[in-house]
Amino acid sequence: MTQDAAGASKFSRRVAIAGTQHLGGAIHLLRVRFPEIAASALPGQFVEVKASEGSDPLLPRPFSVNQVDAHRQTFAFLYEALGCSTRQMAQKAAGDELLVTGPLGKPYPLEPDVCDEVVFVAGGLGIASFLFAAQTLKERGDPRPVRLLYGARSAESIVLTGEFERLGVRCEVATDDGSLGEKGLVTGLLERYLASDPRNPALYVCGPAPMLKAAAGIAEARGARCFLSLETYMGCGMGVCVGCTIKMKTGDGPDDFEYQRACVDGPVVDAARLIW
Amino acid sequence: MTAGRVDLTTRIGRLTLSNPVMTASGTFAFGREFAELYDLSLLGAIVVKGTSLEPRRGNPPPRIFETASGMLNAIGLQNDGVRSFLDEKLPFLRQFDTRVIVNIVGNRAGEYAELARILHDAQGVDALEINISCPNVEHGHAEFAGDPSATFTVVDAVRKATSKPILPKLSPNVTDIRVFARACEEAGADAVSLINTLVGTAIDIRTRRFRLANVTGGLSGPCIKPVALRMVYQTAQAVRIPVVGIGGIVTAEDAVEFLLAGATAVQVGTGNFVNPMAAPEIVEGIKGYLAERGLNSPSDIIGKVEKAI
Numbered sequence: 398m399t400q401d402a403a404g405a406s407k408f409s410r411r412v413a414i415a416g417t418q419h420l421g422g423a424i425h426l427l428r429v430r431f432p433e434i435a436a437s438a439l440p441g442q443f444v445e446v447k448a449s450e451g452s453d454p455l456l457p458r459p460f461s462v463n464q465v466d467a468h469r470q471t472f473a474f475l476y477e478a479l480g481c482s483t484r485q486m487a488q489k490a491a492g493d494e495l496l497v498t499g500p501l502g503k504p505y506p507l508e509p510d511v512c513d514e515v516v517f518v519a520g521g522l523g524i525a526s527f528l529f530a531a532q533t534l535k536e537r538g539d540p541r542p543v544r545l546l547y548g549a550r551s552a553e554s555i556v557l558t559g560e561f562e563r564l565g566v567r568c569e570v571a572t573d574d575g576s577l578g579e580k581g582l583v584t585g586l587l588e589r590y591l592a593s594d595p596r597n598p599a600l601y602v603c604g605p606a607p608m609l610k611a612a613a614g615i616a617e618a619r620g621a622r623c624f625l626s627l628e629t630y631m632g633c634g635m636g637v638c639v640g641c642t643i644k645m646k647t648g649d650g651p652d653d654f655e656y657q658r659a660c661v662d663g664p665v666v667d668a669a670r671l672i673w
Numbered sequence: 674m675t676a677g678r679v680d681l682t683t684r685i686g687r688l689t690l691s692n693p694v695m696t697a698s699g700t701f702a703f704g705r706e707f708a709e710l711y712d713l714s715l716l717g718a719i720v721v722k723g724t725s726l727e728p729r730r731g732n733p734p735p736r737i738f739e740t741a742s743g744m745l746n747a748i749g750l751q752n753d754g755v756r757s758f759l760d761e762k763l764p765f766l767r768q769f770d771t772r773v774i775v776n777i778v779g780n781r782a783g784e785y786a787e788l789a790r791i792l793h794d795a796q797g798v799d800a801l802e803i804n805i806s807c808p809n810v811e812h813g814h815a816e817f818a819g820d821p822s823a824t825f826t827v828v829d830a831v832r833k834a835t836s837k838p839i840l841p842k843l844s845p846n847v848t849d850i851r852v853f854a855r856a857c858e859e860a861g862a863d864a865v866s867l868i869n870t871l872v873g874t875a876i877d878i879r880t881r882r883f884r885l886a887n888v889t890g891g892l893s894g895p896c897i898k899p900v901a902l903r904m905v906y907q908t909a910q911a912v913r914i915p916v917v918g919i920g921g922i923v924t925a926e927d928a929v930e931f932l933l934a935g936a937t938a939v940q941v942g943t944g945n946f947v948n949p950m951a952a953p954e955i956v957e958g959i960k961g962y963l964a965e966r967g968l969n970s971p972s973d974i975i976g977k978v979e980k981a982i
Contacts, residue, residue: 407709409949447947452742452895452923456946498710498949632737632744633946637702639748640737656731656751661706 407635408433409498414491415471420556423477424522425487426463427495432470434499438462440507440530441601441626441665444474444499445634448486457496458482459634459660461526461603461626475525475556501634502664505530505601505624507539512599512622515543516590517566518612520583520604521554526626528557530601531564545569546590548583548608552576584611591619599624602668613668623668629659636661644672679963680970681956683717683938685915686863688800688838690717690772690938693971694928694956697919697942698723698776698802698842699748703762704769707949715953717938718772720866721762723804725778726788728754738875738884743894743921744943745873747887750778755791767797774840778804782823782830789834799838803831803862806844806869818844818869821856828860838863840917843908845897846872850904851911864915866940867908868901894943895921902934909935909976923947925958932959935976 408431418426434444440462447457460474478487489495507515507530515534517527524547531543543564548571549555555577558568569586570578579586583604591598602612603626616623632640642656643663654672657663681692695718696707703721704713713719731751738745753761758775766773775798777788785803792798805817805827817823828841841857843850845868854865870891875884901920909916918936922928923944931939944951959971968974 407706409710452947454739455742455744455894455943456739496948630735630737632746633700633949635706635949637700637706638737638746638946639702639731639751640746642731642734642736642751644734656734 406437407499407501409496411494411496414489414493414495415469416491417489420475422551422553423479424475424554424556425478426473426475427486427489428471428473429495429497430469430471431497434462434497435465435467435470435472438465438472438500438529439504440533441505441526442500442502443526443634443664444472444497445501446474446486447496448482448489454482456632457498457634459501459631459664462500462529463525464528464532475522477522498634502660503662505626505665507534509539509541513541513596514598515541516595516598516600517543517545517547518583518587518600518602518604519545519547520608521549523602523604523608523626523628524557526603527601528560531561531566535564542567544590546571546583546586548572548586548604550574582608582611584608584615587612587615591615591621598622602626603628610673613671616668624665625668625671627659627664627666629664631660634660646670646672678969679960681717681960683971685840685917685937686838688772688863691770692717692956693932693938693959694952695720695772695774695917695938695940696945696952697940698804700942700945703758704766705762707945708765708769710949711953712769713766714770715956716771717956718774718799719766720774720776720802720940721758721766722752723750723776723778724752724755724758724788725750726755726784728752728757733886735884735886736890738890740873740875740892741896743892743896744946745875745885745890745892746870747885747890749887755788759791759795763795763797772799773797774800774802776802776804776842777831782827785827786830786834789831789837789839793835793837800863801831801835801837801839802866803828803839803841804869806842806846818853819847821852824853825856825860828857828862832861840864840866842866842869842919844869845900845904851908854908854912854916858912858914862914864917864937865908865912866917866919868897868904868920871897871900893921894947895923895927897921898927898930902930905931905936906934906978922955923951925955925962928955928959929962929974932971932974933976933978935978937975
């Protein structure tokens, strides 16, 4: 992607919805045809989507790229129809338009030299970005074992595990109510996995803030590399408003930090540098 | 008559723009991010993010919160300082055929003057917007924007430091904005930009905490447009220098309203976040509005609003 020269490496326009799918609970998948984004997005990146024509809600919202179909020039994202913006989205059908901008943000570091085992740790809708990551590793012919540790409230909110299994990802599931997999939190699965002394793993974690914080703590205690995909409240999503800042270490002193933008310096960050 | 006959050239005093659409300070950074979306030469001018003598770290998060048809922000003027602007940001902006207006911010009149002296020598800086109205920093609003004589002092100091066009940006958080616009005119400003954000706040009733770490923030977006439009209308009647209209402009229709109210040019702020393509779409939309009515220039509609009855 072009960083220093002028020229398009992000794209923004109104595009038609190519398809929708209800996956379970309040979770929906929405697919749009956007060839430039389908061709250039990387796992961990997101798009900004505005479903409303008017000013309520006003701002677009960030959604991780969930799957890319390069052949059909489409990509999909997941949403949970819980808020104002996502409930409007749930009213939309194929052919309706959305304002979409992307691809945005830093992707997951999935290069082979990062680790020997790839471990995705997902909480709730945090699952969204990992399917694209697993697809990408498969397409690259990456030989490393890939594992998914996945927690959600209940069975109906556990989605897409079949897709992961088809890609050869080893899945372990936990639910709060025990309706699927183990009863408990995904951090329990993570503790147990790391206690088994895996060989040079890297954790890629996405989910609600308390889960990210807990996972980062577990990773630190076990000396595992850990990358967090932050779900920070964003304004513009493209580095301009400086509203979504996170506190990042620049050294070891108490004042050695700077405010970085979650949208362009993240959303994927090294857990060891993040100050909670 | 066809759209081809419309000429959007806009003069703000000594400053000539290819069209009346600028991007507002703090909503466009230094252009680089938007240059990945469209050709910045489509814009009349870019007003860069508030720039201070020394770098500023900004306020702790949370810094923004969306409200009904608007958003609150309390960024705290995070920026890398004027030297970084000149060395790292200005060369990039100079590639484009647009005007670069630097929004300057300081704690004292002397700091504004120092910034003006530094920027006076910079090739590619076309004008200065004097930010005396940021509500989110310790100094700023209380000292300068809330007191007409302090406003005069700052604008006068900048006027003496540079011959480049200067545009003070006025706060709406005052009783009568016209008094401040006149103080700017007397101090030799080339134009006034208005409005900056309205001070507001929001509370999370679940946690019983303020939504912003700074407690208060600046409200922007479509919800402030009627207030901005009224102030632009009043100010345009009160001063002879041009008025640059800002406040909730998201579409060309919004921009045309401001021109009719008396603005010579407009700035798109929060609209850049709502639709990243808003600014170039507004340029085209204004052209279409004029063409449909057989008009040739934005000056044909500036201040041409009439009473309802």
